Amino acid sequence: MSLQDFLSTLDSLEGEASSAFDSAADPELLEAARVRFLGQKSGAIRDVQKQMGSIDKSDRKAAGMRLNEFKSNIQAAFDACKARLGGSDDSAVDPTFDPTLPGVRPNIGHIHPITQTISHLMEIMGRMGFEAAEGPEVEDPWHNFVALNIPEDHPARDPLDNFYLATARSAGKSSATRSNVEGSQLLRSQTSTVQIRVMENEQPPIRVISLGRVYRPDDPDATHFPMFHQMEGLLVDRSVTMANLKTVLRVFANNYLGDDVDIRFRPSFFPFTEPSVEVDFFWNDAWVEFGGAGMVDPAVFEAVGYDTEQFSGFAFGLGVERLCMRRHGISDIRDLYSGDLRFLRQF
Numbered sequence: 091m092s093l094q095d096f097l098s099t100l101d102s103l104e105g106e107a108s109s110a111f112d113s114a115a116d117p118e119l120l121e122a123a124r125v126r127f128l129g130q131k132s133g134a135i136r137d138v139q140k141q142m143g144s145i146d147k148s149d150r151k152a153a154g155m156r157l158n159e160f161k162s163n164i165q166a167a168f169d170a171c172k173a174r175l176g177g178s179d180d181s182a183v184d185p186t187f188d189p190t191l192p193g194v195r196p197n198i199g200h201i202h203p204i205t206q207t208i209s210h211l212m213e214i215m216g217r218m219g220f221e222a223a224e225g226p227e228v229e230d231p232w233h234n235f236v237a238l239n240i241p242e243d244h245p246a247r248d249p250l251d252n253f254y255l256a257t258a259r260s261a262g263k264s265s266a267t268r269s270n271v272e273g274s275q276l277l278r279s280q281t282s283t284v285q286i287r288v289m290e291n292e293q294p295p296i297r298v299i300s301l302g303r304v305y306r307p308d309d310p311d312a313t314h315f316p317m318f319h320q321m322e323g324l325l326v327d328r329s330v331t332m333a334n335l336k337t338v339l340r341v342f343a344n345n346y347l348g349d350d351v352d353i354r355f356r357p358s359f360f361p362f363t364e365p366s367v368e369v370d371f372f373w374n375d376a377w378v379e380f381g382g383a384g385m386v387d388p389a390v391f392e393a394v395g396y397d398t399e400q401f402s403g404f405a406f407g408l409g410v411e412r413l414c415m416r417r418h419g420i421s422d423i424r425d426l427y428s429g430d431l432r433f434l435r436q437f
């Protein structure tokens with residue numbers, strides 16, 4: 091084929107194509123025209139391209155340049171018509187969509203304030219060398235009471251003050267009684283159970299904290315809930331004194347609540363510590379109890395087989411919810427468990 095013939099074929103094809111695109115009244119007709127001219131399998135461009143081989147070598151460069159121009163002209167004519175008709179490919183795009191508007195933030199969940207508090211407490215205590223320990227929430231009376239020097243007739247073991255689980259011994263009876271709870275299991279009422287589990291398995295020096303859920307049949311009010319969390323601390327070594335306990339709790343309080351926090355230790359009693367103290371923080375113009383603490387009672391060391399002549403230690407148990415509430419100014423513990431997203435989203 092001569093160059094002249096090739097170029098005039100392109101000219102007439104180009105004219106045909108642009109009038110076919112221009113006259114396409116809807117996307118289907120435009121698509122038919124696209125297949126006719128731009129189709130990969132049998133389009134006119136493809137056919138004319140094949141004729142390049144029959145052009146004299148010396149003319150091929152000029153023919154190629156015109157062919158490229160021809161192709162981009164046809165493509166541009168097609169694109170212009172597609173835009174005019176709304177475009178067959180773009181028909182899925184919502185015409186009311188405005189890309190300049192700010193996006194809609196995806197609703198991703200976030201960490202519950204108590205879980206955040208637990209991580210924070212672990213981080214502060216970790217800096218003082220305390221490692222995290224864990225224990226089960228369903229406990230036996232040995233770990234929840236006996237090894238903690240809480241005898242069978244102690245009021246803390248009363249079925250009305252604990253969530254005992256139905257077991258073979260209590261099955262068939264309408265409620266657990268003091269005589270049928272021994273040997274049964276219960277939801278742990280304090281994280282002090284973990285002290286026993288750690289000491290049963292490890293030798294001093296020990297420096298652990300345990301953060302977890304505990305359960306008591308307390309009526310819910312602003313500062314009480316039947317399920318709450320405690321942070322238990324236990325340090326056992328040679329020559330541990332009450333001064334070490336007070337220092338650790340003070341440093342902890344200053345780190346978690348601030349340098350200006352007022353903290354007070356009141357003489358108290360726990361079967362598993364001697365001497366024992368209540369730990370109070372000043373909050374909303376009043377002293378509020380945050381937990382208990384004391385020097386580990388020798389009877390506890392004996393229960394786990396530690397030499398009471400060699401070792402001494404301190405332990406403490408603080409209410410995690412009350413710490414979280416004090417830090418964030420939450421006045422009612424029930425807000426933490428109401429599931430109200432308007433409240434939870436603030437943390």
Ligand code: FA5
Pocket residue numbers: 279280281282306308313314315316317318320360363366379380381382383384405406407408409410411412423
């Ligand atoms: C104990 O549970 C002891 N095991 C603490 C302890 C550990 C003493 C180691 C000595 C050595 P108590 O029953 O006082 O102590 O509870 C400790 C803290 O848990 C309370 O001060 C309070 O902050 C929190 N707490 C108790 N009951 C509830 C409740 N129903 N709801 C929310 N927090 C509670």
